Structures are given as structure tokens and as C-alpha cells.
């Protein structure tokens with residue numbers, strides 16, 4: 001596959017001194033990069049969604065660790081770590097639900113604590129490796145996931161799981177890229193993804209950069225399309241996958257999955273093993289991020305609704321393992337995931 005021609009967008013550019021983040025709050029109308037020169041800058045970019053998507057915030061967090069350590073002088077990694085420990089806590093907790101952020105910062109911590117005199121350059125290399133491994137995993141998953149689809153599949157995706165949300169290529173969107181390139185996918189629907197509009201603002205734009213046309217629908221249209229026999233598979237990413245196969249992903253994923261089950265439509269979850277958290281037993285144990293009510297009442301800074309006395313804005317939901325037909329990671333495809341199958345593939349992984 002000629003990856004370069006079907007995967008052009010890059011959200012995170014490390015130039016050896018600072019991290020350039022494509023500001024996803026401004027897309028699709030403006031393409032501007034923010035220069036993050038400190039771990040605090042990176043944490044703020046993650047918190048405010050300038051960079052978003054589980055793998056992307058993990059990678060940004062890893063570079064945040066590098067930035068935290070730039071002004072530290074220490075003879076070995078363990079000593080450097082002591083200087084930046086509190087800053088790493090700040091980074092790790094910038095958002096709560098996607099486990100990739102915590103995983104990446106913890107991997108950086110563990111690596112740093114074992115480094116000797118050359119810890120500074122080795123720490124940078126570790127962040128670069130995390131980014132490169134993510135891209136490689138996505139390309140593998142793209143192929144594996146596309147092979148599970150019927151020929152001529154019409155697919156629905158939710159949120160943005162593409163290059164913008166990862167090191168490149170994407171997870172669910174990687175399967176869609178690979179499936180379109182191989183001719184297996186005939187039609188792509190993208191749901192707008194209220195309230196932040198990751199689908200309409202990001203997914204549709206990103207696919208267009210690579211010449212893939214997606215048909216935009218409102219989130220609540222998916223059951224109707226399935227009832228009409230217009231969708232063969234729902235393909236989504238994940239922010240955390242538990243030991244029993246339950247999946248936390250963007251709010252609305254569960255509704256798409258329930259509708260899919262009612263209409264015999266396949267549900268595919270695509271995520272790298274860095275999203276698997278074997279230390280979280282089931283979905284009920286995951287902290288679901290709550291964001292500001294203005295995400296509901298305002299669009300692009302303009303008020304669109306009456307003042308509400310109370311607003312509830314959980315931005316992720318839990319899709320039970322029982323709703324999932326295919327769980328695709330770079331380690332392979334698990335059909336109908338459950339605790340036993342998860343343990344077989346991921347027993348060596350833990351988020352701690």
C-alpha cells in the first residue's frame with residue numbers, strides 16, 4: 001500500500017526543541033500549529049482539545065515529558081525524574097478517560113528511571129519511538145480490520161479516529177483508509193459527533209485531504225439508516241478497553257452499537273494495545289470525563305440554545321463487550337471479546 005498518498009495529515013511535529021500541535025479547535029477552517037515549549041503548554045493543549053484522540057494525547061504526553069526535562073541537569077535519569085515528578089503528574093492527569101495518556105507518561109517515567117548519563121537524548125528517543133510504534137500499529141490494524149469486512153461494505157464511523165487522533169493513518173479510520181484503498185469499502189458514513197463535532201469538523205475534512213468522500217449524518221440518524229439496510233458495519237476507536245472487553249469511546253458509540261445489534265450490523269472496535277487497560281476490570285470502573293455545558297449551548301462561540309438550568313455533558317460512554325463483533329489491535333483480531341480472550345492476548349499488559 002502506498003501510505004503517503006492516502007495519509008497526509010500529521011497532528012504532532014517534534015522538531016528536536018519543541019512540539020508543534022495542529023490546533024484541532026480551529027479545523028476545518030484554519031490550519032494552525034501551536035508551539036508547545038513546556039510540559040505545561042502540552043498539558044493545556046490536551047485539556048483544551050487542541051490535540052485530542054487517545055493515541056495522540058499519549059504521544060503528546062510523551063513529548064511533554066521530554067520538555068519537562070529540558071532544563072534539568074542531573075547525572076542520571078533517576079535523579080532527573082525526581083525533579084520533574086510533579087510536572088509529570090500534571091501531564092498524566094490532563095484528561096481522565098483515555099488510558100493512552102497515562103500509559104505513555106508512565107512508560108517515559110519507567111524508561112527515564114533506568115537511564116544513565118545520556119538520559120536526555122535517550123528520553124527524546126523514547127518519545128520518538130512511542131510515536132513511530134503508534135503509526136506502525138495503525139497500519140497493521142488497517143489491514144487486519146479491512147480483511148474482516150464484506151466486499152463492498154458500507155460503513156459508519158463515529159468521532160475522529162484518524163491521523164488527527166494518532167501518530168498517523170488512524171485506528172478505525174485506518175481500517176477505512178485501507179478498506180477504501182483495497183476496494184473493500186464502497187461507502188463511508190461519518191456521524192457528526194455532538195457536541196464537539198469531531199465527525200463533521202475533523203473526520204470529513206481529514207478524509208477529504210486523502211480523496212475519500214464521506215457522507216455526513218447526524219448522530220441520531222444511524223438507527224434509521226441501519227433499519228433501511230444501508231450500513232454493514234460500525235467501525236469505531238476506543239479510549240480504554242477493559243480486561244473484560246468493555247470499551248470506553250466517544251459519547252454516542254453505545255447508541256450506534258445498540259442500533260447495530262438490533263439490525264444485525266457488525267460492530268468493530270479498532271485500537272492499539274496501548275489503549276488496553278487490563279488493570280480496569282470492566283467499563284463501570286472507568287472515569288468518564290465531564291466537560292463544560294457550553295459545549296452543548298454554544299457552537300463556534302455562538303449561543304444556539306436557551307439558557308438551561310442544568311447541563312450534563314459526559315463525553316464518553318461504555319459499550320459492553322457483548323455488543324462487539326471484532327476487536328482489532330496490532331496483535332490481531334479478537335472476535336466477540338470477553339475476559340478470557342482478552343487475558344489470552346493481553347495478560348502481559350497492565351497500565352500500572
Ligand code: MRU
Pocket residue numbers: 052053054055098158159160161162165166170171172198236237238239249250251315
Ligand atoms: O474527546 P476526544 O475527541 O479526544 O475523543 C476521541 C475518541 O473518543 C476517539 O474515538 C478515540 O480516542 C479513539 S482515537 C484513535
